[in-house]
Amino acid sequence: MTFRQARWDEPAVWDLTAIPPPEPAPPVSGLPEKMRRKERVRWPELSELQVLRHYTRLSQMNFGIETSPYALGSCTMKYNPRLSEVLARRKGAADLHPNQPESTVQGALEILWRLERLLAKVTGLPEISLQPGAGAHGEYAALLMVRAYFQDRGEIAQRTEVLLPDTAHGTNPASAAMAGFTTREIASKDGCVDLAALKAAVSGKTACFMLTNPNTAGLFESQILEIAETVHSAGGMLYYDGANLNAILGITHPGRMGFDVAHLNLHKTFATPHGGGGPGAGVLAAGDALGPYLPIPRIVKTGRKFRLDYDRPKSIGKIKSSYGNFGLDLRAYAFAISHGEEGLQHVARRAVLNSNYLGARLGKFLPRPFRPLVKHEFLLSGTPLKAHGVRTLDLAKRLLDEGVHAPTIYFPAIVDEALMIELPETESKRDLDEYAAAFERAVSDTPEHLHAAPQHLAVKRVDEVRAAREPTLSWKDLRARTPNHEKAAAVSSPP
Amino acid sequence: MRALVVAPSRKLVARWISHEAGEEAGLLQALGITSTEALFTDVPKKARIGRIGIAAGLEEPEVVAQIDKILDRNRPLGKFSSFLGGRISSRYVPAAVDSILQRSEFYTSYTPYQPEASQGMLRTLFEFQSLWVELTGLDAANASLYDGATAAGEAMLLCRRLHEGRRFLVPASLPWEEKSVLRNYAVGPGLTVEEIPFDPRTGNLDLAFVRSAIASHDVFGLLADVPNGFGHLDEGLWELKSILGDVPYVVSADPLSLTVLDPPGGYGADVVVGEGQGFGIAPSYGGPLLGLFACRKEHLRMMPGRIVGATVDAEGAPAYSLTLQTREQHIRRSRATSNICTNQSLMAVAFVVYASVVGPRGLAELQVSLAEKARTLASALGGIEGIQAPRFEAPYLGEFTIELKHASAETYLERLRRRKILGGIPLADPRPGPAGGPVRLLVAATDSTTDKDIQKYARAARAAAAGGAA
Numbered sequence: 001m002t003f004r005q006a007r008w009d010e011p012a013v014w015d016l017t018a019i020p021p022p023e024p025a026p027p028v029s030g031l032p033e034k035m036r037r038k039e040r041v042r043w044p045e046l047s048e049l050q051v052l053r054h055y056t057r058l059s060q061m062n063f064g065i066e067t068s069p070y071a072l073g074s075c076t077m078k079y080n081p082r083l084s085e086v087l088a089r090r091k092g093a094a095d096l097h098p099n100q101p102e103s104t105v106q107g108a109l110e111i112l113w114r115l116e117r118l119l120a121k122v123t124g125l126p127e128i129s130l131q132p133g134a135g136a137h138g139e140y141a142a143l144l145m146v147r148a149y150f151q152d153r154g155e156i157a158q159r160t161e162v163l164l165p166d167t168a169h170g171t172n173p174a175s176a177a178m179a180g181f182t183t184r185e186i187a188s189k190d191g192c193v194d195l196a197a198l199k200a201a202v203s204g205k206t207a208c209f210m211l212t213n214p215n216t217a218g219l220f221e222s223q224i225l226e227i228a229e230t231v232h233s234a235g236g237m238l239y240y241d242g243a244n245l246n247a248i249l250g251i252t253h254p255g256r257m258g259f260d261v262a263h264l265n266l267h268k269t270f271a272t273p274h275g276g277g278g279p280g281a282g283v284l285a286a287g288d289a290l291g292p293y294l295p296i297p298r299i300v301k302t303g304r305k306f307r308l309d310y311d312r313p314k315s316i317g318k319i320k321s322s323y324g325n326f327g328l329d330l331r332a333y334a335f336a337i338s339h340g341e342e343g344l345q346h347v348a349r350r351a352v353l354n355s356n357y358l359g360a361r362l363g364k365f366l367p368r369p370f371r372p373l374v375k376h377e378f379l380l381s382g383t384p385l386k387a388h389g390v391r392t393l394d395l396a397k398r399l400l401d402e403g404v405h406a407p408t409i410y411f412p413a414i415v416d417e418a419l420m421i422e423l424p425e426t427e428s429k430r431d432l433d434e435y436a437a438a439f440e441r442a443v444s445d446t447p448e449h450l451h452a453a454p455q456h457l458a459v460k461r462v463d464e465v466r467a468a469r470e471p472t473l474s475w476k477d478l479r480a481r482t483p484n485h486e487k488a489a490a491v492s493s494p495p
Numbered sequence: 496m497r498a499l500v501v502a503p504s505r506k507l508v509a510r511w512i513s514h515e516a517g518e519e520a521g522l523l524q525a526l527g528i529t530s531t532e533a534l535f536t537d538v539p540k541k542a543r544i545g546r547i548g549i550a551a552g553l554e555e556p557e558v559v560a561q562i563d564k565i566l567d568r569n570r571p572l573g574k575f576s577s578f579l580g581g582r583i584s585s586r587y588v589p590a591a592v593d594s595i596l597q598r599s600e601f602y603t604s605y606t607p608y609q610p611e612a613s614q615g616m617l618r619t620l621f622e623f624q625s626l627w628v629e630l631t632g633l634d635a636a637n638a639s640l641y642d643g644a645t646a647a648g649e650a651m652l653l654c655r656r657l658h659e660g661r662r663f664l665v666p667a668s669l670p671w672e673e674k675s676v677l678r679n680y681a682v683g684p685g686l687t688v689e690e691i692p693f694d695p696r697t698g699n700l701d702l703a704f705v706r707s708a709i710a711s712h713d714v715f716g717l718l719a720d721v722p723n724g725f726g727h728l729d730e731g732l733w734e735l736k737s738i739l740g741d742v743p744y745v746v747s748a749d750p751l752s753l754t755v756l757d758p759p760g761g762y763g764a765d766v767v768v769g770e771g772q773g774f775g776i777a778p779s780y781g782g783p784l785l786g787l788f789a790c791r792k793e794h795l796r797m798m799p800g801r802i803v804g805a806t807v808d809a810e811g812a813p814a815y816s817l818t819l820q821t822r823e824q825h826i827r828r829s830r831a832t833s834n835i836c837t838n839q840s841l842m843a844v845a846f847v848v849y850a851s852v853v854g855p856r857g858l859a860e861l862q863v864s865l866a867e868k869a870r871t872l873a874s875a876l877g878g879i880e881g882i883q884a885p886r887f888e889a890p891y892l893g894e895f896t897i898e899l900k901h902a903s904a905e906t907y908l909e910r911l912r913r914r915k916i917l918g919g920i921p922l923a924d925p926r927p928g929p930a931g932g933p934v935r936l937l938v939a940a941t942d943s944t945t946d947k948d949i950q951k952y953a954r955a956a957r958a959a960a961a962g963g964a965a
Contacts, residue, residue, distance in 0.1 A: 062615030066599035092566030098781030107568035133641030174824035174834035180683035275841030279783035318675035322781025340552030428513030467806035475625035
């Protein structure tokens with residue numbers, strides 16, 4: 001089977017029709033003249049069908065989970081149940097203003113409260129907030145909580161350092177820096193935290209150690225209990241990055257492993273759609289020490305009534321304008337209660353089974369840098385291809401020609417020419433076998449073909465260097481770069 | 496030891512996870528193991544949990560029944576005459592918008608790291624960025640942030656990268672949630688968020704305060720909002736640049752208002768942020784929302800978030816990709832301009848599709864009609880004993896602030912709620928603190944507000960605004 005992506009010669013939305021001539025915006029009574037817009041917003045007047053056809057055509061030039069296996073490691077691209085989409089659009093969910101009186105949103109508060117209690121079980125940490133917008137936002141909030149905790153203990157002047165493994169997601173050091181900490185990387189050994197290096201690094205300066213488990217090499221940090229002991233004995237906090245929680249549902253949880261605070265990504269483990277880059281939904285889970293610092297409000301149940309509690313004197317305050325992404329929380333709740341106890345355990349076991357199976361199959365084509373027993377994802381190294389002048393990037397582009405999404409590439413940085421592959425529990429054995437076959441065709445193709453890939457998508461290899469060198473970021477930029485005499489005609493083409 | 500784990504018998508989960516006969520056995524066999532238990536030998540016994548401790552799974556009809564039953568305890572906006580606004584809108588969304596959002600190529604994909612496989616999302620985000628540039632009069636927009644409040648937080652951090660100082664000025668009238676979010680974004684770098692007092696008559700910024708603060712040379716930026724937290728328009732915004740000089744100026748703007756108002760890029764704003772939810776996104780109890788962010792070209796490389804740029808492919812044909820990624824956390828790690836990774840791309844799609852369906856004329860007419868309704872509402876409430884409406888003498892569009900002389904906000908709103916009216920948003924910080932101070936509410940006209948709704952509100956408000964308990 002040869003894959004061919006749709007390739008529409010679709011103009012930009014502003015080239016679908018003539019832009020109306022400039023005219024002042026309509027007057028608003030009582031509005032001083034200087035506040036008035038002198039020229040109406042420049043945007044086309046289109047029929048609904050024109051708009052629908054335009055964006056439908058554009059969508060056909062995009063991979064999604066319902067078109068292709070989406071092997072991005074650490075992103076957990078599982079099936080997003082259609083059921084959740086239907087439920088989130090109910091009037092009783094979508095048509096609620098966050099400032100409605102509590103008595104009129106008891107159902108919304110109940111969904112959020114139930115999801116919180118469920119996630120407390122899943123994480124083994126009792127205090128939950130659904131406020132953060134996504135994973136990195138949860139990291140930032142958690143680090144502010146750690147900061148406030150040490151402030152209260154009079155230790156913040158000393159505890160200035162956040163430790164993290166060299167395999168950490170980029171958001172970890174970025175969040176730590178935003179929260180005013182200095183960051184220090186702990187070198188890995190065989191893909192896991194080097195306990196001796198960690199022991200040497202912890203000190204009275206340690207505020208927190210941020211860890212993903214299983215980590216970004218797909219390996220479970222088997223020394224986790226010793227790691228927790230090491231961090232705690234230095235007086236530091238242990239932070240759980242929940243990006244890879246999918247692998248351990250029902251097997252272990254952050255609470256049992258000794259973590260003090262965690263963030264989860266509902267858009268990964270709990271199957272809310274990734275939306276082409278977002279929205280996500282971040283969750284904060286905290287133990288007794290950090291629980292009082294969670295953002296306000298907290299949801300409280302008294303008798304049969306739910307209310308928002310703002311009386312939390314130690315709280316860091318607000319981290320987002322509303323409580324969280326309710327529409328996504330509802331989707332995650334539907335996913336969780338559908339699976340239930342046995343189902344969530346099965347999710348982890350099947351995801352790990354898929355990953356080990358595919359790892360074993362693809363390990364025949366490229367070396368696997370670490371031990372073969374992995375959790376949700378695994379790494380390959382494209383180093384051997386370099387002898388043929390082929391890079392991991394070329395392989396990724398060639399995979400796209402097979403109609404499957406490429407893995408995460410060049411991450412983590414400890415592996416040369418890394419490919420990070422995750423196909424979660426919703427991929428069938430047939431899909432895994434087809435992915436393996438596609439991978440074999442790609443990796444054994446000629447260097448010429450690999451360099452020329454992709455050939456079967458809407459565009460050929462995209463020149464990303466040029467995009468950065470001459471930033472053209474809007475229609476306004478396109479107009480500025482188009483000579484005057486062409487301005488009357490289509491102006492969608494970049495220079 | 497756990498036996499071979501087969502899919503739980505519940506039909507729904509079996510549908511979500513492939514379960515062909517012999518499938519799992521085949522996977523296990525290929526690995527030379529008989530149970531998935533062999534795949535967890537790396538998890539120490541002491542770290543294991545026996546079970547999660549939640550209920551058994553449900554089938555699809557049961558899930559629907561349970562969730563519908565809970566949602567029935569909500570009273571959605573449609574059951575009321577709603578005058579709730581602020582940063583969140585309940586505006587009607589044409590059905591065509593949601594049909595695009597339900598294209599699975601859009602909603603199930605992720606960040607377009609592989610541009611060749613993601614031209615659809617990249618081009619749509621490029622159109623979204625272009626629209627925010629047109630609305631604001633600035634040069635470059637990013638592909639979205641979480642919400643308006645966090646966009647303001649990121650704007651503050653950008654200002655600090657552009658200018659020395661410790662103090663960031665914001666209107667005292669800014670919604671309390673946004674002040675709290677800003678203070679949380681200020682903690683790390685040790686910055687101070689300072690409130691600019693307002694003129695008690697107009698609600699406008701005290702420009703003399705701003706002048707003297709700037710003279711201290713310790714202010715690194717200022718944020719002002721349009722409309723402001725009172726719903727009003729402050730003419731001082733048009734003068735601020737001359738006071739600020741080279742101190743960066745952030746405007747937080749309601750996108751719909753920009754269809755009739757002079758764009759902030761023209762009166763000196765260096766950054767324009769906003770809450771984009773009102774363009775095609777249901778209120779959904781406050782999320783997902785859409786953070787809008789635009790800046791001047793010269794500050795582009797210090798901007799937070801994903802950015803889509805136009806380029807060409809290997810054959811010279813137009814193509815799009817994420818660009819200037821060396822600013823971002825996955826490359827720059829602790830030296831990134833922001834920690835943001837997942838953003839609100841799908842909501843950005845909603846924004847640009849909504850604007851394209853409604854069109855520039857439709858959007859401006861909508862804003863004009865909301866402004867007319869708000870004037871009708873203000874005059875209906877204005878004559879009522881115990882209510883000052885509008886409280887401030889400044890122009891406004893679709894909303895304004897009222898002040899209650901006798902009733903508490905809780906009493907007033909509860910009395911109205913019993914008449915199926917959602918009468919406004921209390922402006923006070925809900926955290927425990929010193930009681931007292933004026934009772935102010937933000938009151939909005941919405942696209943569904945009719946003359947009848949306004950008359951109904953005015954009738955009910957007469958009784959609701961009286962003193963005494965509810």
